[in-house]
Amino acid sequence: MSVIQALQRAARPLMVAAALAAFSSAAHAQQPSAGAMALAKQLIAATNATTVFTPLIAGVVEQAKVLYLQQDPSLASDLNEIAAKMRTDLQPRFTEINDEVAKLYATSFTEQELKDILVFYQSPTGKKMLTQQPKLIDSSMSFAQNWANKLSDEVIAKMRDELKKKGHQL
Numbered sequence: 718m719s720v721i722q723a724l725q726r727a728a729r730p731l732m733v734a735a736a737l738a739a740f741s742s743a744a745h746a747q748q749p750s751a752g753a754m755a756l757a758k759q760l761i762a763a764t765n766a767t768t769v770f771t772p773l774i775a776g777v778v779e780q781a782k783v784l785y786l787q788q789d790p791s792l793a794s795d796l797n798e799i800a801a802k803m804r805t806d807l808q809p810r811f812t813e814i815n816d817e818v819a820k821l822y823a824t825s826f827t828e829q830e831l832k833d834i835l836v837f838y839q840s841p842t843g844k845k846m847l848t849q850q851p852k853l854i855d856s857s858m859s860f861a862q863n864w865a866n867k868l869s870d871e872v873i874a875k876m877r878d879e880l881k882k883k884g885h886q887l
Contacts, residue, residue, distance in 0.1 A: 749823030756831035757822035761815060763838045764847060766822075770814050774807045 749757070761767055782800045785792055822831065837843040877887055 747824050749820060750828065753823035753826075753828045753831060754819055756828060756835060757819040757826075758815070760822060760831055760835050760838065761819055763835060763843075767811075767815050767818050770811070770818075773814070774811060775804050778803045778807065 778800050782796045785796055826834065838847065880887060
């Protein structure tokens with residue numbers, strides 16, 4: 718497979734995402750007010766809502782680098798240099814993500830709701846929520862995984878018993 722084909726193949730999911738984003742934007746053509754956008758950006762900053770997206774630029778650059786490395790490993794040195802520069806050059810584009818997330822918040826909540834949410838997250842309780850939430854989510858996910866594993870064992874055993882009742886030899 719050529720580098721161009723590999724890049725085109727890798728770009729397909731991005732094109733689908735872009736099409737979905739365009740459709741979503743058309744469906745949500747409502748333009749939020751400047752005040753709502755400002756509040757949404759404050760809320761994003763207070764909650765670090767876009768932190769999860771921080772590795773996106775580096776990840777996209779790395780994927781492109783790997784595509785070229787698979788075609789010609791001798792390009793490693795040049796690709797490392799190019800990738801480092803591209804990560805730096807593309808970093809200002811992160812504001813596009815921040816702006817779109819702010820728009821989502823600003824079109825999902827009224828200005829008063831954004832103010833109320835912001836007040837909460839700036840309060841001691843809201844700040845505690847922000848620090849505790851990742852731990853709570855991790856613990857919840859761990860519990861849910863263990864619970865599902867135990868449930869799976871029960872279901873498999875019960876299913877086996879029911880199959881045996883119907884004369885199946887297992």
